[in-house]
Amino acid sequence: MSTAQKTLYERLGGYDAIAALAADLLSRLQADPQLGRFWANRGVDSLKRELQLLIDFFCSRTGGPVYYLGHDVRTIHHGMNISESDWAKFLDHAGTTLNKFSVPAAEQSELVSMVQSFKNDIVE
Numbered sequence: 001m002s003t004a005q006k007t008l009y010e011r012l013g014g015y016d017a018i019a020a021l022a023a024d025l026l027s028r029l030q031a032d033p034q035l036g037r038f039w040a041n042r043g044v045d046s047l048k049r050e051l052q053l054l055i056d057f058f059c060s061r062t063g064g065p066v067y068y069l070g071h072d073v074r075t076i077h078h079g080m081n082i083s084e085s086d087w088a089k090f091l092d093h094a095g096t097t098l099n100k101f102s103v104p105a106a107e108q109s110e111l112v113s114m115v116q117s118f119k120n121d122i123v124e
């Protein structure tokens with residue numbers, strides 16, 4: 001299969017690579033002084049469940065052989081009062097994670113476009 005025909009999932013390196021990206025990003029979000037409030041006082045099990053759902057979401061959205069069984073993105077975030085400024089911080093952390101794992105520019109921009117397509121469902 002040529003590069004052009006490969007799914008984003010495959011080009012990112014498949015399940016394990018995407019799982020590593022999601023784990024790195026989630027821990028950065030939790031550690032951020034502004035964003036940390038969204039994850040304050042959450043139990044270990046609920047964080048593990050969230051990470052698994054995040055992995056499933058990204059795998060399935062990038063064309064991987066994974067079913068995402070979580071709620072839709074709007075329902076999940078509705079009522080959290082996520083602001084433009086929170087969104088900008090989220091994108092900063094996503095960029096740091098993608099660079100840390102040396103994800104090439106083309107794949108970064110595809111992934112970021114996919115994420116941006118959900119902005120209106122998340123920012124209130």
Ligand code: HEM
Nearest residue numbers: 038039050053054057070071076082086087090115118122
């Ligand atoms: C500033 C940006 C964001 C913040 C503060 C945020 C916050 C959160 C929080 C606190 C949860 C846990 C909800 C719970 O279990 O009660 C969550 C879950 C989740 N988020 Fe986000 N999120 C952000 C951006 C995104 C983006 C861009 C996506 C994907 C496009 C996303 C996808 C998900 C998914 C798939 C889950 C787990 C699904 C589920 O619990 O059913 N989030 N988010």
